[in-house]
Amino acid sequence: MNPDSRIYVAGHSGLVGSSIIRTLVSNGFTNLITRGSSELDLRRQSDTEFFFKQSRPEYVFLAAAKVGGIAANNTYKAQFIYDNLTIACNVIHASYKSGVKKLLNLGSSCIYPRSAPQPLKEEYLLTGILEPTNEPYAIAKIAAIKLCRYYYEQYGSEFISVMPTNLYGPNDNFDLETCHVLPAILRKFHLFKLAHEGKQDQIQKDAEIFGPIPEDFSTALALHSCKKPGHEIVLWGTGTPCREFLYVDDLAEACLFLMQNHSTSETGEFVNIGTGKDLTISELADIVKNEIAFDAEIKWDTSRPDGTPKKQLDITKIKNLGWQPEIDLKTGIRMYYEWYRKKSAG
Numbered sequence: 001m002n003p004d005s006r007i008y009v010a011g012h013s014g015l016v017g018s019s020i021i022r023t024l025v026s027n028g029f030t031n032l033i034t035r036g037s038s039e040l041d042l043r044r045q046s047d048t049e050f051f052f053k054q055s056r057p058e059y060v061f062l063a064a065a066k067v068g069g070i071a072a073n074n075t076y077k078a079q080f081i082y083d084n085l086t087i088a089c090n091v092i093h094a095s096y097k098s099g100v101k102k103l104l105n106l107g108s109s110c111i112y113p114r115s116a117p118q119p120l121k122e123e124y125l126l127t128g129i130l131e132p133t134n135e136p137y138a139i140a141k142i143a144a145i146k147l148c149r150y151y152y153e154q155y156g157s158e159f160i161s162v163m164p165t166n167l168y169g170p171n172d173n174f175d176l177e178t179c180h181v182l183p184a185i186l187r188k189f190h191l192f193k194l195a196h197e198g199k200q201d202q203i204q205k206d207a208e209i210f211g212p213i214p215e216d217f218s219t220a221l222a223l224h225s226c227k228k229p230g231h232e233i234v235l236w237g238t239g240t241p242c243r244e245f246l247y248v249d250d251l252a253e254a255c256l257f258l259m260q261n262h263s264t265s266e267t268g269e270f271v272n273i274g275t276g277k278d279l280t281i282s283e284l285a286d287i288v289k290n291e292i293a294f295d296a297e298i299k300w301d302t303s304r305p306d307g308t309p310k311k312q313l314d315i316t317k318i319k320n321l322g323w324q325p326e327i328d329l330k331t332g333i334r335m336y337y338e339w340y341r342k343k344s345a346g
């Protein structure tokens with residue numbers, strides 16, 4: 001890629017897309033193409049093809065997707081499979097038709113079978129049954145990997161896929177109805193701290209910025225602010241599943257690194273991107289608690305699903321290609337909370 005290459009970042013406003021934009025800008029790329037979903041709905045094939053014909057991107061980062069935590073995945077199953085399949089089909093096919101030089105497709109570690117051996121190696125794809133709570137999303141993501149692979153095999157298209165672990169960073173989704181585990185824990189602790197300090201106006205502002213506070217949590221906050229009993233922070237599941245977390249700017253660096261330095265023949269079907277280290281959700285909650293400096297009791301709501309018991313990536317392949325993460329979890333959570341706190345304060 002040259003500094004003036006035409007680069008389309010699909011999904012530029014999201015957690016991943018916005019980080020890819022920041023990384024491209026800081027590396028001197030100036031000719032970036034972006035469209036929000038209200039201007040270009042990538043589920044619409046003819047609109048997508050028209051856009052590619054008009055704007056002629058040379059490089060594409062495909063980070064547009066319908067994304068959510070376990071509750072959203074488990075509730076909006078039809079939307080998760082339909083949106084992600086159509087976005088992938090339309091962007092990948094339009095990229096082929098308009099002669100895109102290279103495309104990088106963002107997948108997810110949800111593609112691996114629920115009971116695959118750990119750590120998860122790339123070769124475990126399609127070797128077992130998927131985790132049911134995110135099967136629709138995973139099937140769409142597997143289809144996208146295969147699209148990239150088959151366009152490479154049939155047409156020689158330089159389309160590569162990456163499978164990141166759980167990500168966090170600026171522009172994450174903190175809506176408690178749809179978000180992932182780490183933003184949910186961080187926001188719940190922050191809101192409890194505000195309630196403890198009697199800062200009702202800031203709780204209100206936070207809700208305006210990051211989405212409404214569900215009724216049960218609102219009640220817990222109200223109890224907490226008037227120091228009545230029954231005010232533990234309720235977190236979903238047992239706290240025992242193990243997860244791995246990567247700061248999103250590390251992922252964006254890895255994507256740019258692969259886009260610039262490695263061809264499809266070197267990356268193979270796809271490449272895992274993560275830290276290779278995991279921890280329990282309970283340990284994660286303790287790190288967040290320490291960072292926010294708020295010593296609340298945690299109550300685990302075991303009626304809520306845990307999801308896959310363990311999801312740790314084997315990152316040997318990306319390391320052998322010459323990349324490794326730089327931001328450790330505690331530093332990442334510190335930067336994450338800093339960003340969140342500033343935004344929450346308005």
Ligand SMILES: NC(=O)c1ccc[n+]([C@@H]2O[C@H](COP(=O)([O-])OP(=O)(O)OC[C@H]3O[C@@H](n4cnc5c(N)ncnc54)[C@H](OP(=O)(O)O)[C@@H]3O)[C@@H](O)[C@H]2O)c1
Pocket residue numbers: 010011012013014015016017035036037038040041042043062063064065066067083087106107108109163164165166167168171172173180
């Ligand atoms: N978040 C994670 O922990 C994580 C982990 C592993 C992999 N990934 C992968 O990374 C990719 C990006 O995830 P993310 O967390 O950045 O998601 P996100 O924050 O929810 O952002 C999604 C982006 O997709 C765009 N989009 C959604 N539907 C669209 C449509 N119909 N047409 C056009 N644009 C549309 C959104 O645009 P608007 O804002 O304009 O609607 C937004 O920019 C996904 O493929 C996901 O699987 C994410």
